[in-house]
Amino acid sequence: QVRLVESGGGPVQAGGSLRLSCTASGYIYNCVGWFRQAPGKEREGVAVIYTSGHTRYGDSVKGRFLVSQDNAKTTRYLQMDSLKPEDTGMYYCAAGRTGADCRLFDPIGYIGWGQGTQVSVSS
Numbered sequence: 001q002v003r004l005v006e007s008g009g010g011p012v013q014a015g016g017s018l019r020l021s022c023t024a025s026g027y028i029y030n031c032v033g034w035f036r037q038a039p040g041k042e043r044e045g046v047a048v049i050y051t052s053g054h055t056r057y058g059d060s061v062k063g064r065f066l067v068s069q070d071n072a073k074t075t076r077y078l079q080m081d082s083l084k085p086e087d088t089g090m091y092y093c094a095a096g097r098t099g100a101d102c103r104l105f106d107p108i109g110y111i112g113w114g115q116g117t118q119v120s121v122s123s
Helices: 099-106
Strands: 003-008 010-013 018-025 029-036 044-050 055-057 064-067 075-080 091-097 117-122
Touching: 003 010, 003 091, 018 029, 018 044, 018 091, 018 117, 029 055, 029 075, 029 099, 044 064, 044 075
Parallel strands: 010 117
Antiparallel strands: 003 018, 018 075, 029 044, 029 091, 044 055, 064 075, 091 117
């Protein structure tokens, strides 16, 4: 069973940057997705990276966030630049169960959720 662990969150001022890491134990067959959840809101997709290297981003982060993975495909990264207060939330990574789940970018199709890492952007 795959398990993922997030790290790298913290407080940052608006306009600043953070780099999150997601380390996987177990084999990733399709993709790893980054999601976030703000208080009182549903969990939303931020970015996904396929094992092939193909990437996809949520509309609210396009042009500001960059997802990548190391050559061994054990760690994924989420580089977040030009952060805004609305980027505040708990950030999670998880593995897509199938290629279709990766395309749908819906949290219900992902497994191996970690505890998350908190990102707090102040204005």
